[in-house]
Amino acid sequence: MELEQQLSRAAAVIKNAEVIIITAGAGMGVDSGLPDFRGDHGFWNAYPMYRHLGLSFVQAANPEHFERNPAFGWGFYGHRTNLYRQTVPHEGFNILKKWIAGLGLDHFVVTSNVDGQFQKAGFSDESILEVHGSIHHLQCLSPCSDLIWDNREEVPVDFDTMRAGHIPKCVKCGGVARPNILMFGDFSWLSIRTRGQERGFDEFMTDHAGKRLVVIELGAGTAIPTIRYMGERMAVSDRATLIRINPREAQSPPGQISISAGAMEGLKMINIEVDRLKAEG
Numbered sequence: 001m002e003l004e005q006q007l008s009r010a011a012a013v014i015k016n017a018e019v020i021i022i023t024a025g026a027g028m029g030v031d032s033g034l035p036d037f038r039g040d041h042g043f044w045n046a047y048p049m050y051r052h053l054g055l056s057f058v059q060a061a062n063p064e065h066f067e068r069n070p071a072f073g074w075g076f077y078g079h080r081t082n083l084y085r086q087t088v089p090h091e092g093f094n095i096l097k098k099w100i101a102g103l104g105l106d107h108f109v110v111t112s113n114v115d116g117q118f119q120k121a122g123f124s125d126e127s128i129l130e131v132h133g134s135i136h137h138l139q140c141l142s143p144c145s146d147l148i149w150d151n152r153e154e155v156p157v158d159f160d161t162m163r164a165g166h167i168p169k170c171v172k173c174g175g176v177a178r179p180n181i182l183m184f185g186d187f188s189w190l191s192i193r194t195r196g197q198e199r200g201f202d203e204f205m206t207d208h209a210g211k212r213l214v215v216i217e218l219g220a221g222t223a224i225p226t227i228r229y230m231g232e233r234m235a236v237s238d239r240a241t242l243i244r245i246n247p248r249e250a251q252s253p254p255g256q257i258s259i260s261a262g263a264m265e266g267l268k269m270i271n272i273e274v275d276r277l278k279a280e281g
């Protein structure tokens, strides 16, 4: 199907929907200027120091650094915390909010991103499932308890050495704290916060069973396909449609909508069609 047909079909589905599920992967952050860690070069362009050390994203995003060298572990996560705090969510977030308010849609967000950008854009905590956790929450490294608390730490990072100037401490035992994010090779991530969000999402889906539903998937790649599978599973129902927006991997199951574009660009293009439909009444 041509792009124009996909866009007008997407707009019609959104306008007729009662419920919108927004699912997002790493591609959602790129348009806000956040680095894409896909491939060693993407990661190394964002963090040249790790190129010198020959450390890939998978190797850097590993809890073992917090054990062996907390200043080094916090170098990567402290830098990312600061970056995500400074980032302004792109216009695509506002388009989604406008549809929710203007079309009276019930909504839920499911994201594999740990950057907290949906909250920053004004989406409420109760309507978000962060499947890999959040950098804005901390836990004990050991962990000594199930406690998860807000990350209010200021962690200055020397970008030349990727060493942190301050190590956040566990509020209970005083040991090293770490972000409440599922890392690679991670056996000590506390999943209770995410499990609570999952229960909220399951209840939402039960409460909205049988309603006309649209899943809009933004920048979720095939490398870690959790988000893609979720949308595909939901779209099996004949009252649900998946709109997949992806610049490189937009292919979608038969009958679903596939838009080959970046997240913000795709949302802007659909929004023009939504506005046109609304003007037509």
Ligand SMILES: [Zn+2]
Binding pocket: 140, 141, 142, 143, 144, 145, 170, 171, 172, 173, 174, 175
């Ligand atoms: Zn502790």
